[in-house]
Amino acid sequence: MKILIVEDEAKTGDYLKQGLSEAGFTADLVRNGVDGMHEGLAGEHDLLILDVNLPGLDGWQVLKALRAAGRELPVLFLTARDQVEDRVKGLELGADDYLVKPFAFSELLARVRTLLRRGRARDAETLALADLELDVLKRRATRAGRRIDLTAKEFALLELFLRRPGEVLSRSFIASQVWDMNFDSDTNVVEVAIRRLRAKVDDDFAPKLIHTLRGMGYVMEIR
Amino acid sequence: MTHWRHSITLRLSLAFALLATLVFAALGAYLSRSADAHMTELDAHELLGKLALARHVGSREQSPAALAARLGDALTGEHGVIVAVDSEKGAIFRWPETALAGELAAAAGAVGETPSRLALGGRDYRVVAGGLETAWGETARVVVGRDIRHHTDFLDQLQRDFWLALLAAALLTVVVGILIARHGMHPVRAIAQTAGRISAGQLAERIPEANVPPELAELVGAFNAMLGRLEESFQRLSDFSADLAHELRTPIHTLRMQTEVSLAKPRSDDEYRDLLASNLEEYERLSRMIADMLFLAKADNGLVVPQHEAVRLLDLGRQLFDYYGILAESQQLALDGEDLTVRGDRLMLQRAIGNLLVNAIQHTPAAGRVALSVRRQEDAAVITVSNSGPPIPAAALRTLFERFVRVDHAGEGSGLGLAIARSIVLAHGGSIAASSFGQLTEFVITLPLAGQQAGNG
Numbered sequence: 001m002k003i004l005i006v007e008d009e010a011k012t013g014d015y016l017k018q019g020l021s022e023a024g025f026t027a028d029l030v031r032n033g034v035d036g037m038h039e040g041l042a043g044e045h046d047l048l049i050l051d052v053n054l055p056g057l058d059g060w061q062v063l064k065a066l067r068a069a070g071r072e073l074p075v076l077f078l079t080a081r082d083q084v085e086d087r088v089k090g091l092e093l094g095a096d097d098y099l100v101k102p103f104a105f106s107e108l109l110a111r112v113r114t115l116l117r118r119g120r121a122r123d124a125e126t127l128a129l130a131d132l133e134l135d136v137l138k139r140r141a142t143r144a145g146r147r148i149d150l151t152a153k154e155f156a157l158l159e160l161f162l163r164r165p166g167e168v169l170s171r172s173f174i175a176s177q178v179w180d181m182n183f184d185s186d187t188n189v190v191e192v193a194i195r196r197l198r199a200k201v202d203d204d205f206a207p208k209l210i211h212t213l214r215g216m217g218y219v220m221e222i223r
Numbered sequence: 224m225t226h227w228r229h230s231i232t233l234r235l236s237l238a239f240a241l242l243a244t245l246v247f248a249a250l251g252a253y254l255s256r257s258a259d260a261h262m263t264e265l266d267a268h269e270l271l272g273k274l275a276l277a278r279h280v281g282s283r284e285q286s287p288a289a290l291a292a293r294l295g296d297a298l299t300g301e302h303g304v305i306v307a308v309d310s311e312k313g314a315i316f317r318w319p320e321t322a323l324a325g326e327l328a329a330a331a332g333a334v335g336e337t338p339s340r341l342a343l344g345g346r347d348y349r350v351v352a353g354g355l356e357t358a359w360g361e362t363a364r365v366v367v368g369r370d371i372r373h374h375t376d377f378l379d380q381l382q383r384d385f386w387l388a389l390l391a392a393a394l395l396t397v398v399v400g401i402l403i404a405r406h407g408m409h410p411v412r413a414i415a416q417t418a419g420r421i422s423a424g425q426l427a428e429r430i431p432e433a434n435v436p437p438e439l440a441e442l443v444g445a446f447n448a449m450l451g452r453l454e455e456s457f458q459r460l461s462d463f464s465a466d467l468a469h470e471l472r473t474p475i476h477t478l479r480m481q482t483e484v485s486l487a488k489p490r491s492d493d494e495y496r497d498l499l500a501s502n503l504e505e506y507e508r509l510s511r512m513i514a515d516m517l518f519l520a521k522a523d524n525g526l527v528v529p530q531h532e533a534v535r536l537l538d539l540g541r542q543l544f545d546y547y548g549i550l551a552e553s554q555q556l557a558l559d560g561e562d563l564t565v566r567g568d569r570l571m572l573q574r575a576i577g578n579l580l581v582n583a584i585q586h587t588p589a590a591g592r593v594a595l596s597v598r599r600q601e602d603a604a605v606i607t608v609s610n611s612g613p614p615i616p617a618a619a620l621r622t623l624f625e626r627f628v629r630v631d632h633a634g635e636g637s638g639l640g641l642a643i644a645r646s647i648v649l650a651h652g653g654s655i656a657a658s659s660f661g662q663l664t665e666f667v668i669t670l671p672l673a674g675q676q677a678g679n680g
Contacts, residue, residue, distance in 0.1 A: 179542065186581075187547070192549045215500035215501070215507070
């Protein structure tokens with residue numbers, strides 16, 4: 001998967017590129033709108049991460065030019081201003097998602113994966129990792145063949161993890177996906193919820209599947 | 224002064240002058256007419272007196288010559304009086320003995336005993352005439368006239384003088400009026416000077432209300448009240464900046480210290496990882512605080528424009544309970560009320576009510592109770608978040624919705640949650656209030672229903 005980053009802020013651009021590369025993507029970085037437009041039109045990329053404030057052509061103009069040329073790759077735009085008009089404008093111009101700076105990198109990664117996954121085969125109806133199994137239709141979870149009783153939200157949380165194995169999920173991403181809570185709250189709700197889920201899914205079993213990455217979020221994987 | 228048209232001083236003075244002129248003119252006209260009437264009456268009295276005299280003499284004397292002699296005697300010393308007595312046979316008497324008396328008699332053919340004005344030879348006369356039955360049996364006609372030139376001259380002069388006096392008085396009134404008006408405007412200038420002295424640093428200054436004329440008391444009162452409000456907002460802003468600096472300084476200081484100390488000597492990978500993770504947590508907190516501050520700053524400037532979607536409040540409450548309920552360990556949560564729908568920004572309302580809910584849960588002791596209820600009150604939806612627990616002191620209640628106010632310093636929050644809740648509610652045209660009695664603390668949000676209520680469908 002090739003991702004094009006158009007970002008003029010030197011450090012942000014470099015770390016975006018490094019982070020995405022380390023997450024297994026091929027990332028190209030350009031630092032102004034004109035280069036961004038040319039690279040985008042060349043059509044080698046599967047996704048575009050586009051800063052709105054750019055020298056030369058701004059993000060809106062790049063987006064317009066790409067859509068006018070019929071390039072349909074998903075576009076995630078980054079804005080420093082949390083303006084409703086910005087959001088609306090971006091989505092009207094054909095962007096697929098947006099993030100307001102400053103954002104957590106894990107959040108960006110999660111959105112990128114969502115955008116790249118979009119439009120592919122229907123989500124699986126049974127999910128599994130190690131000896132943990134989830135039947136999405138029957139709403140049933142088992143580990144090592146033993147039935148685990150989960151509340152609706154715990155089930156949704158576990159499903160989120162199982163659909164994104166190995167991905168770091170930030171607290172705010174989890175809150176928005178599982179509870180539809182879309183603002184950063186200063187509480188440890190997600191922490192408590194994960195602790196309870198762990199008690200049911202991990203405490204009596206090995207290997208442990210849910211891991212905490214301090215300061216970043218949580219990941220489900222076999223270590 | 225380009226705005227003389229609007230000058231109160233000038234307008235007042237001109238109004239004074241106009242009024243004075245009108246009053247003087249009316250008075251002058253009245254006096255002039257009175258004088259004229261008085262003169263006319265005097266003349267008539269004199270003329271009729273002379274006519275009576277002539278009749279009296281004529282009815283006694285037995286011949287025209289005797290009449291003339293007797294009448295001449297009686298009129299000796301009279302100036303300006305003209306008397307002519309004529310019979311069918313000719314002139315009997317002329318006074319003065321010039322042609323004038325004859326000419327007047329000829330001109331006064333139509334005159335009777337009511338005084339009339341006659342112009343003759345460029346002069347004005349007042350004339351009466353009447354018949355006379357002489358003692359010798361003739362019928363004669365007496366014409367008595369008077370030169371009234373000195374009367375008319377006097378009246379003309381009077382009028383000329385009067386108009387001059389009127390003009391002078393009008394000018395004087397303008398001048399005096401300006402002085403009076405200026406003096407009257409003095410308190411206004413004093414207010415202006417005080418206002419001119421006030422800058423951001425001296426918002427404590429007030430216009431003294433002690434010596435202000437009652438007409439200006441209201442203005443001064445309003446002005447001082449405005450200063451009071453300005454001072455308060457300004458103070459709040461200064462406090463806010465100071466608080467902000469303080470709130471940001473603390474985490475930055477922590478970050479700096481731990482980074483410096485960690486870099487001072489080589490450490491293990493785990494230690495570095497720990498440091499970075501700890502820094503990340505601080506950054507996150509800082510980011511959140513900055514985002515909150517930005518939101519509040521925008522709300523203060525009216526830039527927070529809520530979307531208008533239908534929001535079902537009970538659904539919203541249920542969702543918030545799902546999420547924040549996880550924080551409640553031993554506290555009991557209760558949600559009830561009517562299924563009301565408001566027009567508003569779902570995200571913002573979620574945030575506002577969520578902040579109240581978090582606040583309530585965090586301040587409820589174990590085994591306490593947190594309740595959220597939605598009720599209709601006339602055209603408003605009333606959302607009440609209540610919790611049991613120790614009451615909030617009255618003094619703290621007043622400042623609860625200010626930024627960076629934390630009732631107990633134990634809370635982990637940024638101290639912005641309630642301020643944000645208030646901003647959101649205000650942006651939705653609603654109101655928010657807090658009360659605390661006994662063991663119950665209540666936060667009440669009132670949102671307009673805009674005339675629509677959702678059923679259960």
